[in-house]
Amino acid sequence: MADGDRIVIVGAGVAGLRAAERLREQKFDGEIVLIGDEARRPYHRPMVSKALVMGTERPSDVGLSHYLPDLDVHWRLGARVTHLDTVERVVHLPGGESLWYDGLIAATGVYPRHLPGSPRHDPRVRILRTVEDSMAVRRCLNASKKPAVVIGAGLIGNEFAASMRHIGRDVTLVGHAKAPLHRFGDRVSSGIVEAHHEHRAKLAMKSEVRHWISTKDTVGLHLTNNQLLVASVVVLAIGSVPSVDWMRGSGLDISDGVLCDSKLFAEGASDVVIAGDIARWPNLRFDETPRRVEHWINAVESARHAADNLLLGHSSAVPFTPLPRAWSTLYDTRLQMCGMPSLAEDTVTLADGITGFVRDGRLVGVSCWDKPRAMLDWMAELDRRLPAPDYVPEPEPAPAAEVPTVEPALAGLSAEVPPEFESGFDAQAFEREFESEFANDIPTTAFPAQSPPTTALQAQSLPAGALPTMAIPMGR
Amino acid sequence: MPLRLPGSGPRISVDNDRCELYGICAMEAPDVFDLGQDGRLRFHTRLLDETTLEQAKMAARCCPMQAVVMRGDLDG
Numbered sequence: 219m220a221d222g223d224r225i226v227i228v229g230a231g232v233a234g235l236r237a238a239e240r241l242r243e244q245k246f247d248g249e250i251v252l253i254g255d256e257a258r259r260p261y262h263r264p265m266v267s268k269a270l271v272m273g274t275e276r277p278s279d280v281g282l283s284h285y286l287p288d289l290d291v292h293w294r295l296g297a298r299v300t301h302l303d304t305v306e307r308v309v310h311l312p313g314g315e316s317l318w319y320d321g322l323i324a325a326t327g328v329y330p331r332h333l334p335g336s337p338r339h340d341p342r343v344r345i346l347r348t349v350e351d352s353m354a355v356r357r358c359l360n361a362s363k364k365p366a367v368v369i370g371a372g373l374i375g376n377e378f379a380a381s382m383r384h385i386g387r388d389v390t391l392v393g394h395a396k397a398p399l400h401r402f403g404d405r406v407s408s409g410i411v412e413a414h415h416e417h418r419a420k421l422a423m424k425s426e427v428r429h430w431i432s433t434k435d436t437v438g439l440h441l442t443n444n445q446l447l448v449a450s451v452v453v454l455a456i457g458s459v460p461s462v463d464w465m466r467g468s469g470l471d472i473s474d475g476v477l478c479d480s481k482l483f484a485e486g487a488s489d490v491v492i493a494g495d496i497a498r499w500p501n502l503r504f505d506e507t508p509r510r511v512e513h514w515i516n517a518v519e520s521a522r523h524a525a526d527n528l529l530l531g532h533s534s535a536v537p538f539t540p541l542p543r544a545w546s547t548l549y550d551t552r553l554q555m556c557g558m559p560s561l562a563e564d565t566v567t568l569a570d571g572i573t574g575f576v577r578d579g580r581l582v583g584v585s586c587w588d589k590p591r592a593m594l595d596w597m598a599e600l601d602r603r604l605p606a607p608d609y610v611p612e613p614e615p616a617p618a619a620e621v622p623t624v625e626p627a628l629a630g631l632s633a634e635v636p637p638e639f640e641s642g643f644d645a646q647a648f649e650r651e652f653e654s655e656f657a658n659d660i661p662t663t664a665f666p667a668q669s670p671p672t673t674a675l676q677a678q679s680l681p682a683g684a685l686p687t688m689a690i691p692m693g694r
Numbered sequence: 695m696p697l698r699l700p701g702s703g704p705r706i707s708v709d710n711d712r713c714e715l716y717g718i719c720a721m722e723a724p725d726v727f728d729l730g731q732d733g734r735l736r737f738h739t740r741l742l743d744e745t746t747l748e749q750a751k752m753a754a755r756c757c758p759m760q761a762v763v764m765r766g767d768l769d770g
Contacts, residue, residue: 236755262760264758280760282760283754283760283764285751285754285755285764285768286768287768514758515718515756515758518755518756519756543718545716545718545758547714552714552715552716554716590715590716590717590729590733591717591729591730591731591733593717594717594720594721594729597721598721
């Protein structure tokens with residue numbers, strides 16, 4: 219990015235704010251436009267299922283600070299981007315407004331998943347994502363003394379149940395898993411079951427809702443374990459889906475979040491970086507499989523890294539290889555997690571009651587139940603055992619990993635391609651083009667004339683583009 | 695640059711009503727914060743050099759409870 223350029227950040231959550239902050243820290247002095255669909259400045263979203271829903275913090279208390287004399291950002295709050303055009307480099311806003319960019323940072327996060335069959339038109343059936351959601355849940359709680367119900371045994375479900383007990387409301391947690399938080403390991407899982415029991419929160423595990431009964435003042439739920447619950451409010455917390463609809467038709471891969479390379483650049487665009495929950499990138503510290511990480515600290519770290527990389531440009535950018543960290547408070551107990559427990563095949567008990575997660579004999583994650591001091595040591599240990607691979611800047615990424623697999627019938631053909639183009643500009647991108655060209659050719663042999671012109675065009679434009687010849691490592 | 699008054703240097707405090715002693719700050723800023731074996735958090739309130747200031751800002755950004763409060767000239 220050069221001075222005087224415009225960087226547009228879509229998503230005004232913690233990731234959007236931290237990206238803007240980092241751009242200014244790195245002395246970017248062009249225009250920054252920060253677009254968010256909520257009407258509020260960035261706030262501390264983890265409070266929504268805790269202090270805000272309990273009423274112990276007011277919405278005005280949970281704003282996020284930045285640590286700069288002046289952030290100098292043009293805020294576009296209450297505006298939802300409707301469409302992205304990566305060719306023209308424009309984002310479209312309601313009312314026919316379009317906003318050009320030189321660089322784009324996408325950080326739109328996730329939205330709570332819909333539970334099929336749930337009556338979302340009922341004002342007592344709610345999700346928990348925004349400050350307004352927490353206020354709506356509080357209104358329901360104030361309107362009726364009936365118990366609260368939360369569906370979903372993940373972190374938000376458990377946090378909400380604990381929050382309800384904190385303010386003295388009866389609550390039932392409904393989940394189809396065998397135990398709450400079972401993906402954190404048995405120790406954490408049994409810890410939370412015990413804590414719910416001790417605080418008299420009811421659990422209905424291995425069950426789902428069979429029927430919903432909406433009445434004037436309450437919601438009835440008939441569960442598959444034949445229990446009947448009558449609730450003042452029902453919170454749906456069964457996970458989330460990435461908010462990437464606005465990128466539909468942009469040419470980016472949005473099958474699960476946005477597919478990125480290891481440097482957080484969106485695949486298929488040289489001036490779009492992705493931060494936060496929607497980034498699906500290969501964390502080379504673990505392996506080369508692109509994955510999303512839905513942790514709050516990851517939003518902070520990926521946003522700063524994405525901002526750095528956008529300013530450096532793709533060729534000088536560095537892979538993002540964090541050690542993911544997560545935390546929660548359930549009742550008065552701190553739950554912490556580090557690494558990637560979801561990759562593990564097995565768990566082991568480590569010193570100090572820490573659970574270790576093991577894949578192929580290697581420690582890939584740790585979790586703990588109220589042992590922050592020991593957790594610090596184990597996080598440092600995990601960092602030593604899973605070092606971030608040394609990154610050697612190279613003009614071209616290693617070809618082996620990225621070349622699409624070739625069908626046996628085509629293998630002979632494609633093998634001839636590399637020598638022909640290797641001396642040229644961007645052998646790899648060209649090869650990919652060439653192969654998809656062949657793949658396309660097979661069903662449509664009747665119309666061979668249609669595809670070559672486009673390929674010729676792209677073949678010319680590709681070498682001039684992002685990747686290889688002009689790679690002059692700068693900075694770092 | 696404006697005249698720097700004595701005592702206007704960067705400094706931090708921790709909101710004890712919010713802090714739940716996760717120790718994330720001690721990981722981000724080991725020169726500033728220390729979570730002791732007794733589970734108590736100790737920290738330096740005055741940030742003397744650029745490195746500790748940057749560390750402390752990162753601790754404040756990553757604090758799960760957003761309990762780290764920074765004051766004074768943050769420009770470094």
